Amino acid sequence: MLRIENLSAWYGEAQVLREVSLEVAAGEVVTLVGRNGAGKSTLLRSVMGLHSGQRGTVTLDGRDITRLPAYQRARAGLGWVPDDRGAYATLTVTENLTLPPRVGPDPWSLDRIYAAFPALHTRRDSPATLLSGGEQQMLALARVLRMGARLLLCDEPTEGLSPLLVRQVGDLLREAKRHGVTVLLVEQNLHFATGVADRHYLLAEGRVAAAMDNSEVRSRERELLAYLGI
Amino acid sequence: MSGFLQNTFNGLVGGAFYALLALGLAVIFGMLRVVNFAHGAFYMLGAFGAYVLLAEAGVPFWAALVIMPLALGLLGMALERAVIHRLARLDPLYNFLFTFGLTLILQDLVKSRYGVQSSPYATPAELSGTVDFGLFDFPTYRVFILGFTVLLCVAVWWVLGRTRIGTVVRAATERPELTRAFGIDVGRWVTPVFGFGIALAGLAGVLAAPMRAVNPLMGADLIIVVFAVVVIGGLGSIFGSVAAGFGIGLVQAWGEAYLSDFPIVSQTVVFVVMAAVLLWRPAGLFGREEAPA
Numbered sequence: 001m002l003r004i005e006n007l008s009a010w011y012g013e014a015q016v017l018r019e020v021s022l023e024v025a026a027g028e029v030v031t032l033v034g035r036n037g038a039g040k041s042t043l044l045r046s047v048m049g050l051h052s053g054q055r056g057t058v059t060l061d062g063r064d065i066t067r068l069p070a071y072q073r074a075r076a077g078l079g080w081v082p083d084d085r086g087a088y089a090t091l092t093v094t095e096n097l098t099l100p101p102r103v104g105p106d107p108w109s110l111d112r113i114y115a116a117f118p119a120l121h122t123r124r125d126s127p128a129t130l131l132s133g134g135e136q137q138m139l140a141l142a143r144v145l146r147m148g149a150r151l152l153l154c155d156e157p158t159e160g161l162s163p164l165l166v167r168q169v170g171d172l173l174r175e176a177k178r179h180g181v182t183v184l185l186v187e188q189n190l191h192f193a194t195g196v197a198d199r200h201y202l203l204a205e206g207r208v209a210a211a212m213d214n215s216e217v218r219s220r221e222r223e224l225l226a227y228l229g230i
Numbered sequence: 231m232s233g234f235l236q237n238t239f240n241g242l243v244g245g246a247f248y249a250l251l252a253l254g255l256a257v258i259f260g261m262l263r264v265v266n267f268a269h270g271a272f273y274m275l276g277a278f279g280a281y282v283l284l285a286e287a288g289v290p291f292w293a294a295l296v297i298m299p300l301a302l303g304l305l306g307m308a309l310e311r312a313v314i315h316r317l318a319r320l321d322p323l324y325n326f327l328f329t330f331g332l333t334l335i336l337q338d339l340v341k342s343r344y345g346v347q348s349s350p351y352a353t354p355a356e357l358s359g360t361v362d363f364g365l366f367d368f369p370t371y372r373v374f375i376l377g378f379t380v381l382l383c384v385a386v387w388w389v390l391g392r393t394r395i396g397t398v399v400r401a402a403t404e405r406p407e408l409t410r411a412f413g414i415d416v417g418r419w420v421t422p423v424f425g426f427g428i429a430l431a432g433l434a435g436v437l438a439a440p441m442r443a444v445n446p447l448m449g450a451d452l453i454i455v456v457f458a459v460v461v462i463g464g465l466g467s468i469f470g471s472v473a474a475g476f477g478i479g480l481v482q483a484w485g486e487a488y489l490s491d492f493p494i495v496s497q498t499v500v501f502v503v504m505a506a507v508l509l510w511r512p513a514g515l516f517g518r519e520e521a522p523a
Contacts, residue, residue, distance in 0.1 A: 048411050049410075050410075050411060069410065069415075070407075070411045071410045071413050071415045073411075074410075074411055074414075075413045080411040080412065082408065082411070086405070086408050088400070088401055088405060088408075089404060089518065090400040090403070091397060091400055091404075095397045098397075099397060099409070099414070100414070101414070103413060143412075147412070147413070
């Protein structure tokens with residue numbers, strides 16, 4: 001579904017991605033793991049079209065989207081779940097959810113979202129930034145499901161969340177996967193990653209250092225945790 | 231007592247002009263991050279346009295009230311497409327200098343054709359006379375300005391706060407890049423929003439024509455205070471700009487009435503208020519610190 005070929009990216013003079021190539025098949029959940037500064041977020045931003053200063057190609061369902069602006073990539077089916085959760089202070093919870101246009105064949109309805117997340121329903125007319133961190137994360141995920149996005153790009157959706165909320169995020173991603181949604185996520189929590197994902201890419205200094213499946217991550221867990229410095 | 235009410239009413243009428251101009255500046259700044267120094271010049275063009283339409287073509291006030299905002303709004307949109315949009319990618323200083331230079335050009339173009347003396351513009355017949363409020367009489371035209379402006383501000387607030395267009399404009403104002411990532415072509419909204427801000431300035435100009443001296447520098451005199459109003463309200467804050475507009479109108483009217491023995495104080499009171507507000511709240515009364523991009 002998503003194919004990244006020889007993607008390089010720079011911040012000014014500093015090169016953050018070096019000829020990264022990877023693939024995500026339709027219906028897969030794939031994680032990017034790696035130390036801080038390994039280029040994981042830059043990779044997601046490049047796929048979304050939010051990073052200028054890059055070389056290489058990104059194709060979605062065989063269509064080259066490398067030159068498309070971000071808004072057209074979103075309309076092509078990419079769902080953006082940013083690391084800061086992207087809650088708008090000047091929009092209510094409902095407005096946050098309904099801001100993106102519907103783009104996919106199987107969008108979640110507002111009723112379904114509110115049934116799944118009663119906390120969002122209770123605060124539906126309040127500014128979204130009044131939600132707790134966990135509720136803002138649910139809002140960010142629910143927003144792209146309501147779009148009907150087919151490929152979610154999630155930047156550390158479990159960061160800073162309590163174990164209970166981490167489990168909720170996992171449940172939501174698994175449910176999305178059951179409905180055929182594809183996910184590429186940046187994740188530091190290896191337990192969470194092996195619980196929701198099919199495959200993993202280890203990024204190191206802007207390169208793909210290893211491609212692993214769940215059993216490989218579990219068997220190398222101690223080594224990986226030491227490497228990631230967690 | 232009736233003197234105080236009279237001063238208060240005049241302050242609100244003066245504040246209505248500040249509110250209309252500051253509102254336009256605020257929507258433009260919010261969406262484009264451009265401080266439009268030419269805003270006063272478009273206000274002047276609105277008033278002058280109404281004058282020229284009446285004097286040379288016999289077009290009445292009510293028609294000018296529709297024609298001038300539309301014409302200037304379109305001119306603003308063309309300007310945004312042709313120049314401002316291109317300069318917006320560069321240092322903010324470029325649009326700063328461009329709109330400032332444009333102000334001088336527009337002022338001198340009008341000056342070279344019509345001179346610097348003020349031109350009279352008659353109050354429309356329907357709005358001449360006074361309204362009796364019991365304790366005091368007010369000129370009907372001023373009552374009209376106040377009512378019309380309040381209605382317009384409420385309408386803008388409703389559109390921005392309660393409609394789909396408003397949701398998109400608020401989102402694009404708060405986080406332009408994030409909003410693009412949600413499938414919204416933010417660039418498409420920039421031109422009409424700029425045109426709308428300019429149209430409001432033109433509208434304020436037409437409203438000012440029967441009340442204020444119509445001359446090429448009328449915008450330059452007013453815009454300095456409007457910038458203070460925008461800063462007090464909070465850059466880019468819609469509600470803040472309107473509230474601060476009326477507030478500063480009041481402060482100015484009271485200052486002129488009760489501090490008339492100290493002209494230096496009454497003329498600078500707006501800037502004293504601005505300095506005090508900035509010391510207390512650096513982002514303005516209703517402004518928020520910039521969110522990270």
